[in-house]
Amino acid sequence: MTEAAVRPTPTAPSVRPPWVDDARVAAWTAWVAALADNGAPTIEPVAPYDGRVTAAVPTCTVDDVAAAARAARAAQSPWAVLPYATRAEVVLRFHDLLVERQDEVVDLIQWETGKNRFSAWQEILQVANIARHYARHGAHYLKPHRVRGAMPGLTKVREVRVPKGVVGIISPWNYPLYLGVGDTIPALLAGNAVVSKADSQTPLTLLWTRALMAEAKLPKDLWAIVAGSGSVVGDALIDHVDHICFTGSTATGRHVGRRAGERLISASLELGGKNAMIVREDADVQKAAAGCLSAAFANTGQMCIHIERVIVHDDVYEDFRAALVDGLAGLKLGQSFDFGNDVGSLASEAQLAAVSAHVEDARARGATVVAGGRHRPDLGPLVYEPTVLEGVTDEMDVCLGETFGPVISLYGAGSDAQAVAKANEGSYGLSASIWSRDTAAAEALAPQVRAGSVNINDGAAAAAGSIEAGMGGMGDSGLGRRHGAEGMRKYTESQTIATQRLVPLGPPPSMEVGRFVALGNQQLKLLRRLRVR
Known part of the structure:
Protein backbone atom coordinates (compact mmCIF):
# COMPACT_ATOMS: atom_id res chain seq x y z
CA MET A 1 0.00 0.00 0.00
CA THR A 2 1.33 3.50 -0.84
CA GLU A 3 0.38 7.03 0.04
CA ALA A 4 -1.89 8.58 -2.56
CA ALA A 5 0.09 10.89 -4.83
CA VAL A 6 -0.46 12.91 -7.96
CA ARG A 7 2.24 11.94 -10.40
CA PRO A 8 2.99 12.69 -14.06
CA THR A 9 2.87 9.89 -16.59
CA PRO A 10 6.46 8.79 -17.29
CA THR A 11 7.49 10.37 -20.59
CA ALA A 12 11.17 9.46 -20.81
CA PRO A 13 13.58 6.68 -19.90
CA SER A 14 14.53 6.50 -16.24
CA VAL A 15 16.99 9.15 -15.09
CA ARG A 16 17.93 7.27 -11.92
CA PRO A 17 21.65 7.95 -11.35
CA PRO A 18 23.48 4.81 -12.51
CA TRP A 19 25.44 4.46 -9.27
CA VAL A 20 22.22 4.24 -7.22
CA ASP A 21 21.48 0.53 -6.96
CA GLY A 272 6.38 31.83 3.48
CA GLY A 273 7.47 34.96 1.68
CA LYS A 274 6.51 37.32 -1.12
CA ASN A 275 9.88 38.97 -1.31
CA ALA A 276 10.39 42.36 -2.91
CA MET A 277 13.29 43.88 -4.80
CA ILE A 278 13.58 47.68 -4.99
CA VAL A 279 15.52 49.25 -7.86
CA ARG A 280 16.30 52.87 -6.96
CA GLU A 281 16.61 55.72 -9.44
CA ASP A 282 20.42 55.63 -9.28
CA ALA A 283 20.80 51.85 -9.65
CA ASP A 284 23.03 50.21 -12.26
CA VAL A 285 20.16 48.62 -14.16
CA GLN A 286 22.34 46.03 -15.89
CA LYS A 287 23.66 44.73 -12.59
CA ALA A 288 20.21 44.94 -11.01
CA ALA A 289 18.65 42.96 -13.84
CA ALA A 290 21.34 40.28 -13.59
CA GLY A 291 20.84 40.11 -9.84
CA CYS A 292 17.09 39.82 -10.31
CA LEU A 293 17.48 36.88 -12.69
CA SER A 294 19.58 35.02 -10.13
CA ALA A 295 17.38 35.83 -7.14
CA ALA A 296 14.11 35.13 -8.93
CA PHE A 297 14.90 32.01 -10.95
CA ALA A 298 17.59 30.16 -9.01
CA ASN A 299 16.29 26.82 -7.75
CA THR A 300 13.47 27.34 -10.31
CA GLY A 301 12.05 29.99 -7.99
CA GLN A 302 11.32 27.36 -5.35
CA MET A 303 12.98 28.98 -2.36
CA CYS A 304 11.47 30.95 0.46
CA ILE A 305 13.76 33.95 -0.03
CA HIS A 306 13.52 34.25 -3.81
CA ILE A 307 12.31 37.50 -5.38
CA GLU A 308 8.70 37.55 -6.57
CA ARG A 309 7.99 41.30 -6.75
CA VAL A 310 10.27 43.84 -8.47
CA ILE A 311 9.59 47.53 -7.76
CA VAL A 312 11.48 49.83 -10.11
CA HIS A 313 11.79 53.61 -10.04
CA ASP A 314 9.84 55.11 -12.93
CA ASP A 315 12.91 56.88 -14.34
CA VAL A 316 14.78 53.60 -14.94
CA TYR A 317 11.82 51.26 -15.39
CA GLU A 318 12.06 50.87 -19.17
CA ASP A 319 15.83 50.38 -19.14
CA PHE A 320 15.57 47.81 -16.36
CA ARG A 321 12.74 45.98 -18.11
CA ALA A 322 14.74 45.78 -21.34
CA ALA A 323 17.84 44.51 -19.53
CA LEU A 324 15.78 41.92 -17.68
CA VAL A 325 14.15 40.58 -20.85
CA ASP A 326 17.52 40.46 -22.62
CA GLY A 327 19.03 38.53 -19.73
CA LEU A 328 16.08 36.19 -19.56
CA ALA A 329 16.55 35.26 -23.21
CA GLY A 330 20.05 34.05 -22.40
CA LEU A 331 19.02 31.60 -19.66
CA LYS A 332 19.23 27.94 -20.58
CA LEU A 333 16.19 26.00 -19.40
CA GLY A 334 16.06 22.22 -19.08
CA GLN A 335 17.01 19.18 -17.04
CA SER A 336 20.32 17.38 -16.90
CA PHE A 337 22.82 16.02 -14.38
CA ASP A 338 25.50 18.54 -15.36
CA PHE A 339 26.06 22.27 -15.07
CA GLY A 340 24.64 23.05 -18.50
CA ASN A 341 21.28 24.48 -17.42
CA ASP A 342 20.56 27.74 -15.62
CA VAL A 343 16.97 26.86 -14.63
CA GLY A 344 15.75 23.35 -13.90
CA SER A 345 12.42 21.66 -13.41
CA LEU A 346 9.69 22.27 -10.89
CA ALA A 347 9.56 19.60 -8.21
CA SER A 348 6.06 18.17 -8.57
CA GLU A 349 2.75 18.25 -10.39
CA ALA A 350 1.38 20.25 -7.46
CA GLN A 351 4.01 22.96 -7.98
CA LEU A 352 3.38 23.04 -11.72
CA ALA A 353 -0.35 23.42 -11.10
CA ALA A 354 0.17 26.22 -8.57
CA VAL A 355 2.51 28.19 -10.81
CA SER A 356 0.28 27.75 -13.87
CA ALA A 357 -2.78 28.81 -11.90
CA HIS A 358 -1.16 32.06 -10.73
CA VAL A 359 -0.05 32.98 -14.25
CA GLU A 360 -3.37 32.08 -15.89
CA ASP A 361 -5.39 33.93 -13.25
CA ALA A 362 -3.25 37.03 -13.78
CA ARG A 363 -3.55 36.76 -17.56
CA ALA A 364 -7.31 36.33 -17.37
CA ARG A 365 -7.64 39.42 -15.15
CA GLY A 366 -5.65 41.65 -17.48
CA ALA A 367 -1.97 41.23 -16.63
CA THR A 368 0.56 41.16 -19.47
CA VAL A 369 3.01 38.29 -19.86
CA VAL A 370 6.24 40.06 -20.80
CA ALA A 371 8.22 36.84 -21.09
CA GLY A 372 7.68 33.14 -20.46
CA GLY A 373 4.33 32.00 -19.14
CA ARG A 374 4.35 28.50 -20.61
CA HIS A 375 4.68 24.91 -19.46
CA ARG A 376 7.44 23.26 -21.51
CA PRO A 377 6.82 19.50 -21.57
CA ASP A 378 9.17 19.30 -24.56
CA LEU A 379 12.01 20.00 -22.13
CA GLY A 380 10.73 17.91 -19.22
CA PRO A 381 7.46 16.83 -17.59
CA LEU A 382 7.48 19.66 -15.04
CA VAL A 383 9.51 22.38 -16.76
CA TYR A 384 7.98 25.87 -16.75
CA GLU A 385 9.43 28.93 -18.41
CA PRO A 386 10.81 31.78 -16.26
CA THR A 387 8.01 34.32 -16.39
CA VAL A 388 7.76 38.10 -16.08
CA LEU A 389 4.38 39.80 -15.57
CA GLU A 390 3.28 43.41 -15.79
CA GLY A 391 0.02 45.07 -14.83
CA VAL A 392 -0.54 42.87 -11.77
CA THR A 393 -3.32 44.22 -9.56
CA ASP A 394 -4.54 43.47 -6.05
CA GLU A 395 -7.33 41.08 -7.03
CA MET A 396 -4.92 38.72 -8.79
CA ASP A 397 -3.73 35.69 -6.83
CA VAL A 398 -0.13 36.32 -7.89
CA CYS A 399 -0.13 39.82 -6.37
CA LEU A 400 0.47 38.98 -2.71
CA GLY A 401 0.08 35.20 -2.65
CA GLU A 402 3.29 33.19 -2.61
CA THR A 403 3.84 31.58 -6.02
CA PHE A 404 6.97 29.59 -5.13
CA GLY A 405 8.00 29.20 -8.74
CA PRO A 406 9.78 31.02 -11.58
CA VAL A 407 7.39 33.99 -11.77
CA ILE A 408 7.98 37.67 -10.99
CA SER A 409 5.83 40.78 -11.30
CA LEU A 410 7.13 44.25 -12.24
CA TYR A 411 5.83 47.44 -10.63
CA GLY A 412 6.77 51.10 -11.03
CA ALA A 413 7.35 53.59 -8.21
CA GLY A 414 7.92 57.33 -8.27
CA SER A 415 9.98 57.55 -5.08
CA ASP A 416 11.73 55.55 -2.38
CA ALA A 417 8.72 56.06 -0.11
CA GLN A 418 6.36 54.60 -2.71
CA ALA A 419 8.73 51.67 -3.31
CA VAL A 420 8.98 50.87 0.40
CA ALA A 421 5.20 51.10 0.82
CA LYS A 422 4.77 48.69 -2.08
CA ALA A 423 7.41 46.31 -0.70
CA ASN A 424 5.65 46.28 2.68
CA GLU A 425 2.26 45.33 1.27
CA GLY A 426 0.87 42.02 2.44
CA SER A 427 1.54 40.01 5.56
CA TYR A 428 4.93 38.45 4.79
CA GLY A 429 8.34 39.78 5.80
CA LEU A 430 11.11 37.33 5.02
CA SER A 431 13.70 38.77 2.64
CA ALA A 432 14.14 41.87 0.48
CA SER A 433 16.63 43.47 -1.89
CA ILE A 434 17.61 47.09 -2.66
CA TRP A 435 19.75 48.13 -5.62
CA SER A 436 21.51 51.50 -5.63
CA ARG A 437 24.86 53.08 -6.44
CA ASP A 438 24.52 54.97 -3.15
CA THR A 439 24.97 52.12 -0.70
CA ALA A 440 24.74 54.44 2.32
CA ALA A 441 21.31 55.61 1.17
CA ALA A 442 20.23 52.02 0.52
CA GLU A 443 21.40 50.94 3.96
CA ALA A 444 19.47 53.82 5.53
CA LEU A 445 16.38 52.75 3.59
CA ALA A 446 16.66 49.09 4.57
CA PRO A 447 15.21 49.36 8.13
CA GLN A 448 12.03 50.80 6.64
CA VAL A 449 11.44 47.53 4.77
CA ARG A 450 9.62 44.88 6.83
CA ALA A 451 11.87 41.88 6.24
CA GLY A 452 14.15 39.71 8.34
CA SER A 453 16.96 40.18 5.81
CA VAL A 454 17.64 43.02 3.39
CA ASN A 455 20.29 42.55 0.71
CA ILE A 456 21.98 45.62 -0.77
CA ASN A 457 23.05 45.17 -4.40
CA ASP A 458 22.35 41.46 -4.16
CA GLY A 459 19.13 39.57 -4.63
CA ALA A 460 19.02 37.07 -1.78
CA ALA A 461 22.26 35.13 -1.32
CA ALA A 462 24.39 37.70 0.51
CA ALA A 463 22.36 37.62 3.71
CA ALA A 464 21.52 33.91 3.55
CA GLY A 465 25.16 33.01 2.96
CA SER A 466 26.38 35.16 5.87
CA ILE A 467 25.92 32.38 8.36
CA GLU A 468 27.28 34.34 11.32
CA ALA A 469 24.15 36.54 11.07
CA GLY A 470 20.64 35.40 11.85
CA MET A 471 18.16 34.50 9.10
CA GLY A 472 14.40 34.50 9.58
CA GLY A 473 11.20 36.40 9.04
CA MET A 474 8.82 39.01 10.36
CA GLY A 475 5.03 38.92 10.27
CA ASP A 476 3.61 35.82 8.60
CA SER A 477 7.11 34.74 7.58
CA GLY A 478 7.80 33.16 10.93
CA LEU A 479 9.45 33.22 14.35
CA GLY A 480 13.06 32.87 15.41
CA ARG A 481 16.27 32.72 13.41
CA ARG A 482 18.63 30.15 11.97
CA HIS A 483 22.36 30.84 11.59
CA GLY A 484 24.55 32.86 13.92
CA ALA A 485 24.34 32.78 17.68
CA GLU A 486 20.56 32.51 17.81
CA GLY A 487 20.67 29.62 15.36
CA MET A 488 22.39 27.59 18.09
CA ARG A 489 21.12 29.17 21.29
CA LYS A 490 17.49 28.51 20.33
CA TYR A 491 18.25 24.83 20.97
CA THR A 492 19.25 25.58 24.56
CA GLU A 493 17.70 26.88 27.76
CA SER A 494 19.25 29.75 29.66
CA GLN A 495 19.94 28.72 33.24
CA THR A 496 20.99 31.13 36.01
CA ILE A 497 23.32 29.76 38.69
CA ALA A 498 23.63 32.08 41.70
CA THR A 499 26.02 31.35 44.58
CA GLN A 500 25.62 33.38 47.78
CA ARG A 501 28.70 33.77 49.97
CA LEU A 502 29.34 34.81 53.61
CA VAL A 503 25.98 36.37 54.44
CA PRO A 504 22.42 35.55 53.35
CA LEU A 505 20.18 37.95 51.47
CA GLY A 506 17.81 39.78 53.79
CA PRO A 507 18.23 41.13 57.33
CA PRO A 508 20.68 39.32 59.62
CA PRO A 509 19.16 37.76 62.77
CA SER A 510 20.43 40.59 64.98
CA MET A 511 18.82 43.40 62.97
CA GLU A 512 15.21 44.53 63.04
CA VAL A 513 13.44 44.39 59.70
CA GLY A 514 12.56 48.11 59.82
CA ARG A 515 16.22 49.03 60.31
CA PHE A 516 17.20 46.80 57.40
CA VAL A 517 14.60 48.43 55.13
CA ALA A 518 15.81 51.92 56.08
CA LEU A 519 19.39 51.02 55.24
CA GLY A 520 18.20 49.50 52.01
CA ASN A 521 16.43 52.70 51.01
CA GLN A 522 19.56 54.73 51.73
CA GLN A 523 21.51 52.33 49.55
CA LEU A 524 19.04 52.75 46.66
CA LYS A 525 19.44 56.55 46.75
CA LEU A 526 23.23 56.29 46.92
CA LEU A 527 23.39 53.90 43.99
CA ARG A 528 21.13 56.26 41.98
CA ARG A 529 23.49 59.20 42.66
CA LEU A 530 26.53 57.08 41.77
CA ARG A 531 24.80 55.97 38.53
CA VAL A 532 25.24 52.33 39.49
CA ARG A 533 22.97 49.87 37.67
Missing part, protein backbone atom coordinates in the same frame (compact mmCIF):
# COMPACT_ATOMS: atom_id res chain seq x y z
CA ASP A 22 18.89 -1.31 -4.90
CA ALA A 23 21.42 -2.25 -2.24
CA ARG A 24 22.29 1.40 -1.61
CA VAL A 25 18.62 2.39 -1.47
CA ALA A 26 17.95 -0.39 1.03
CA ALA A 27 20.86 0.76 3.20
CA TRP A 28 19.54 4.32 3.24
CA THR A 29 15.93 3.44 3.91
CA ALA A 30 17.04 1.26 6.82
CA TRP A 31 17.68 4.51 8.67
CA VAL A 32 13.94 5.24 8.84
CA ALA A 33 12.94 4.63 12.46
CA ALA A 34 10.02 2.35 11.63
CA LEU A 35 9.21 -1.21 12.58
CA ALA A 36 9.11 -3.43 9.52
CA ASP A 37 5.70 -4.83 10.45
CA ASN A 38 4.03 -1.59 11.53
CA GLY A 39 1.43 -1.79 8.75
CA ALA A 40 2.01 1.82 7.67
CA PRO A 41 1.96 2.70 3.96
CA THR A 42 5.17 3.34 2.08
CA ILE A 43 6.06 6.62 0.39
CA GLU A 44 6.71 6.43 -3.35
CA PRO A 45 8.07 9.87 -4.33
CA VAL A 46 8.25 10.76 -8.00
CA ALA A 47 11.35 12.04 -9.79
CA PRO A 48 10.51 15.32 -11.55
CA TYR A 49 12.79 14.63 -14.52
CA ASP A 50 11.00 11.48 -15.68
CA GLY A 51 7.81 11.04 -13.64
CA ARG A 52 8.99 7.71 -12.24
CA VAL A 53 9.09 6.53 -8.62
CA THR A 54 12.50 7.03 -7.02
CA ALA A 55 12.14 4.43 -4.25
CA ALA A 56 9.59 2.92 -1.88
CA VAL A 57 10.38 4.37 1.55
CA PRO A 58 8.86 2.95 4.75
CA THR A 59 6.82 5.28 6.91
CA CYS A 60 6.32 5.56 10.64
CA THR A 61 3.41 5.24 12.97
CA VAL A 62 2.77 7.37 16.03
CA ASP A 63 4.29 4.59 18.13
CA ASP A 64 7.40 4.55 15.93
CA VAL A 65 7.88 8.27 16.46
CA ALA A 66 7.47 7.90 20.22
CA ALA A 67 10.01 5.07 20.28
CA ALA A 68 12.50 7.09 18.21
CA ALA A 69 12.15 10.02 20.61
CA ARG A 70 12.68 7.75 23.64
CA ALA A 71 15.82 6.26 22.12
CA ALA A 72 17.08 9.73 21.20
CA ARG A 73 16.46 10.95 24.75
CA ALA A 74 18.48 8.07 26.16
CA ALA A 75 21.35 8.84 23.77
CA GLN A 76 21.26 12.57 24.52
CA SER A 77 22.46 12.48 28.14
CA PRO A 78 25.89 10.92 27.51
CA TRP A 79 26.32 13.05 24.37
CA ALA A 80 25.62 16.29 26.26
CA VAL A 81 28.36 15.71 28.85
CA LEU A 82 31.07 15.19 26.24
CA PRO A 83 33.48 18.09 25.78
CA TYR A 84 32.34 20.43 23.01
CA ALA A 85 35.53 19.68 21.08
CA THR A 86 34.62 15.99 21.00
CA ARG A 87 31.21 16.73 19.52
CA ALA A 88 32.82 19.12 17.03
CA GLU A 89 35.19 16.40 15.83
CA VAL A 90 32.20 14.37 14.61
CA VAL A 91 30.82 17.35 12.70
CA LEU A 92 34.19 18.15 11.12
CA ARG A 93 34.57 14.54 9.99
CA PHE A 94 31.10 14.83 8.47
CA HIS A 95 32.17 18.05 6.74
CA ASP A 96 35.15 16.32 5.14
CA LEU A 97 33.09 13.32 4.00
CA LEU A 98 30.41 15.60 2.56
CA VAL A 99 32.92 17.58 0.51
CA GLU A 100 34.63 14.39 -0.65
CA ARG A 101 31.41 12.58 -1.62
CA GLN A 102 29.39 15.56 -2.75
CA ASP A 103 28.72 14.26 -6.28
CA GLU A 104 26.56 11.50 -4.81
CA VAL A 105 24.25 13.77 -2.86
CA VAL A 106 24.14 16.40 -5.62
CA ASP A 107 22.83 13.63 -7.90
CA LEU A 108 20.24 12.70 -5.29
CA ILE A 109 19.14 16.28 -4.79
CA GLN A 110 18.64 16.73 -8.52
CA TRP A 111 16.89 13.37 -8.85
CA GLU A 112 14.45 14.14 -6.06
CA THR A 113 13.83 17.86 -6.68
CA GLY A 114 14.48 18.51 -10.37
CA LYS A 115 16.63 21.57 -9.68
CA ASN A 116 19.63 22.44 -11.84
CA ARG A 117 23.01 21.19 -10.71
CA PHE A 118 24.47 24.52 -9.60
CA SER A 119 21.49 25.09 -7.29
CA ALA A 120 22.02 21.58 -5.92
CA TRP A 121 25.73 22.24 -5.34
CA GLN A 122 24.87 25.41 -3.40
CA GLU A 123 23.39 23.15 -0.73
CA ILE A 124 26.83 21.53 -0.31
CA LEU A 125 28.42 24.96 0.05
CA GLN A 126 25.94 26.10 2.67
CA VAL A 127 25.99 22.94 4.80
CA ALA A 128 29.80 22.69 4.72
CA ASN A 129 30.08 26.32 5.83
CA ILE A 130 27.54 25.76 8.62
CA ALA A 131 29.37 22.64 9.82
CA ARG A 132 32.73 24.42 10.02
CA HIS A 133 31.29 27.56 11.56
CA TYR A 134 29.46 25.90 14.43
CA ALA A 135 32.23 23.37 15.02
CA ARG A 136 34.72 26.23 15.41
CA HIS A 137 32.57 28.93 17.02
CA GLY A 138 29.70 27.15 18.74
CA ALA A 139 31.55 26.83 22.04
CA HIS A 140 31.77 30.63 22.13
CA TYR A 141 28.01 30.94 21.53
CA LEU A 142 27.37 28.59 24.46
CA LYS A 143 30.03 30.01 26.79
CA PRO A 144 28.83 30.77 30.34
CA HIS A 145 28.31 34.47 31.01
CA ARG A 146 29.20 36.18 34.31
CA VAL A 147 26.84 38.92 35.54
CA ARG A 148 26.67 41.02 38.69
CA GLY A 149 24.73 39.44 41.49
CA ALA A 150 22.19 40.79 43.95
CA MET A 151 24.98 41.71 46.39
CA PRO A 152 28.11 42.57 44.36
CA GLY A 153 31.10 40.76 45.78
CA LEU A 154 28.92 38.41 47.81
CA THR A 155 26.64 36.97 45.12
CA LYS A 156 28.33 35.18 42.21
CA VAL A 157 26.04 34.69 39.21
CA ARG A 158 26.57 32.84 35.96
CA GLU A 159 24.17 32.35 33.06
CA VAL A 160 24.80 29.01 31.38
CA ARG A 161 23.31 27.28 28.37
CA VAL A 162 21.91 23.78 28.76
CA PRO A 163 20.50 21.62 25.93
CA LYS A 164 16.76 21.49 25.34
CA GLY A 165 16.98 17.68 25.21
CA VAL A 166 15.38 16.30 22.03
CA VAL A 167 14.90 18.63 19.08
CA GLY A 168 12.38 17.88 16.36
CA ILE A 169 13.09 19.15 12.84
CA ILE A 170 10.51 19.23 10.06
CA SER A 171 12.19 20.32 6.83
CA PRO A 172 10.79 20.81 3.30
CA TRP A 173 11.58 19.39 -0.12
CA ASN A 174 13.02 22.47 -1.82
CA TYR A 175 16.39 22.33 0.00
CA PRO A 176 16.50 18.79 1.40
CA LEU A 177 20.17 18.92 2.42
CA TYR A 178 20.55 22.52 3.54
CA LEU A 179 17.28 22.83 5.45
CA GLY A 180 17.32 19.23 6.67
CA VAL A 181 20.91 19.21 7.91
CA GLY A 182 21.80 22.87 8.39
CA ASP A 183 19.49 23.03 11.42
CA THR A 184 20.49 19.60 12.70
CA ILE A 185 24.18 20.45 13.06
CA PRO A 186 23.87 23.28 15.63
CA ALA A 187 21.23 21.31 17.54
CA LEU A 188 23.58 18.34 17.89
CA LEU A 189 26.59 20.49 18.76
CA ALA A 190 24.55 22.23 21.47
CA GLY A 191 24.24 18.82 23.17
CA ASN A 192 20.81 17.75 21.95
CA ALA A 193 19.50 14.66 20.25
CA VAL A 194 17.49 15.21 17.05
CA VAL A 195 14.51 13.52 15.45
CA SER A 196 13.97 14.70 11.87
CA LYS A 197 10.96 14.21 9.66
CA ALA A 198 12.05 13.51 6.10
CA ASP A 199 9.94 15.25 3.48
CA SER A 200 7.90 12.80 1.44
CA GLN A 201 9.25 14.20 -1.86
CA THR A 202 12.92 14.04 -0.92
CA PRO A 203 13.55 11.36 1.72
CA LEU A 204 16.63 9.81 0.11
CA THR A 205 18.76 12.95 0.40
CA LEU A 206 18.23 13.11 4.16
CA LEU A 207 18.71 9.37 4.60
CA TRP A 208 21.95 9.44 2.59
CA THR A 209 23.13 12.24 4.88
CA ARG A 210 22.24 10.28 8.01
CA ALA A 211 24.30 7.36 6.74
CA LEU A 212 27.22 9.73 6.10
CA MET A 213 26.92 11.11 9.63
CA ALA A 214 27.16 7.54 10.91
CA GLU A 215 30.44 7.19 9.01
CA ALA A 216 31.56 10.31 10.88
CA LYS A 217 30.88 8.36 14.13
CA LEU A 218 27.69 10.05 15.29
CA PRO A 219 26.00 7.70 17.79
CA LYS A 220 23.20 5.65 16.23
CA ASP A 221 20.19 6.84 18.21
CA LEU A 222 21.29 10.46 18.56
CA TRP A 223 19.81 11.48 15.22
CA ALA A 224 16.69 9.59 14.16
CA ILE A 225 14.82 9.95 10.87
CA VAL A 226 11.08 9.44 10.73
CA ALA A 227 8.96 9.49 7.58
CA GLY A 228 5.29 9.79 6.73
CA SER A 229 2.51 12.31 6.40
CA GLY A 230 2.61 15.56 8.30
CA SER A 231 -0.79 14.96 9.88
CA VAL A 232 0.43 11.73 11.48
CA VAL A 233 4.20 11.83 11.81
CA GLY A 234 4.58 15.60 12.04
CA ASP A 235 2.05 15.97 14.83
CA ALA A 236 3.46 13.00 16.70
CA LEU A 237 6.93 14.49 16.47
CA ILE A 238 5.78 17.75 18.07
CA ASP A 239 4.22 15.73 20.88
CA HIS A 240 7.50 14.03 21.84
CA VAL A 241 10.23 16.66 21.57
CA ASP A 242 11.41 19.65 23.60
CA HIS A 243 11.76 22.11 20.71
CA ILE A 244 10.36 22.02 17.19
CA CYS A 245 12.11 23.61 14.21
CA PHE A 246 9.80 23.90 11.21
CA THR A 247 10.38 25.24 7.72
CA GLY A 248 7.43 25.37 5.35
CA SER A 249 4.18 27.12 4.58
CA THR A 250 2.65 29.75 6.83
CA ALA A 251 -0.59 27.76 7.12
CA THR A 252 1.23 24.67 8.39
CA GLY A 253 3.50 26.82 10.53
CA ARG A 254 0.48 28.20 12.39
CA HIS A 255 -0.63 24.64 13.13
CA VAL A 256 2.86 23.69 14.33
CA GLY A 257 3.00 26.79 16.54
CA ARG A 258 -0.40 26.08 18.08
CA ARG A 259 0.47 22.47 18.85
CA ALA A 260 3.84 23.47 20.33
CA GLY A 261 2.12 26.14 22.40
CA GLU A 262 -0.28 23.61 23.86
CA ARG A 263 2.72 21.64 25.13
CA LEU A 264 4.59 24.81 26.21
CA ILE A 265 7.62 23.90 24.13
CA SER A 266 9.54 26.42 22.06
CA ALA A 267 9.28 26.59 18.29
CA SER A 268 11.27 28.21 15.51
CA LEU A 269 9.33 28.70 12.29
CA GLU A 270 10.61 29.86 8.91
CA LEU A 271 7.54 30.29 6.74
